[in-house]
Amino acid sequence: MAAAGSGTPLEEEGPSGEAAAPQPQAPTSAPGARLSRLPLARVKALVKADPDVTLAGQEAIFILARAAELFVETIAKDAYCCAQQGKRKTLQRRDLDNAIEAVDEFAFLEGTLD
């Protein structure tokens, strides 16, 4: 199944401001199904970094961006559970390390964050 045809080429090729908060790509068309906030150009750069990848459709890039957002939310929440046990109100790096060790789904991160 090829990527769904779309008249517009990939957007966000222009300045994806590093420092400033980038604008959301597009207005939300349906409540609850918020479109990605991560700039697709950056996600695309990551995808292209893989030498085994030939091409990636626009939809795939979008889904990856959205998945990365969900991942950030998930890992932040899991790390927060650890911080809560220490009754702290600031998430520290060690909370993240604990979450990575405790949660099986985060095993792929071991050894990659240093």
Next chain:
Amino acid sequence: GRRGAGRKPVWIRLWRRGKSGRRGGLRKRLETEARASAPSAMAERPEDLNLPNAVITRIIKEALPDGVNISKEARSAISRAASVFVLYATSCANNFAMKGKRKTLNASDVLSAMEEMEFQRFVTPLKEALEAYRREQKGKKEASEQKKKDKDKKTDAEEQDKSRDEDNEEDEERLEEEEQNEEEEVD
């Protein structure tokens, strides 16, 4: 351990490789900076493989209860983790594309990757997001088609537009072209 001893997946290798940079001048600059300031070269790596800090921070803050803060180190580590996540997901998704004898990663490859990576809980929200995205893309396409029609009232132009838009290959080629162009710039 939880992973096979010594077995490092492709995406970890390329993550590390990406961190040190492939261009001579860049590597020199990174090394100088790394020597000057203790933290990992990762912090000085140009934005290519990083996701914007501001957006990551916002996502984290919205996921956590009010009044909860995050240290810079933790935020930075989460950002890196997100990049690694994308690389890992890409690699998994690519396996599915190859199994399907396709050269282009598509949305269902990514969804299959999520399941393989044990992030099934992401699949439903991702499918919803995909539907919204498709509706929006369709809306944009129709809007731009409408603009074209309004601009150019010739019947010939209309017929040309129709056949061009139905041709999915065009989009892939364009993407490929873009990618080739980008390759030239980067390397």
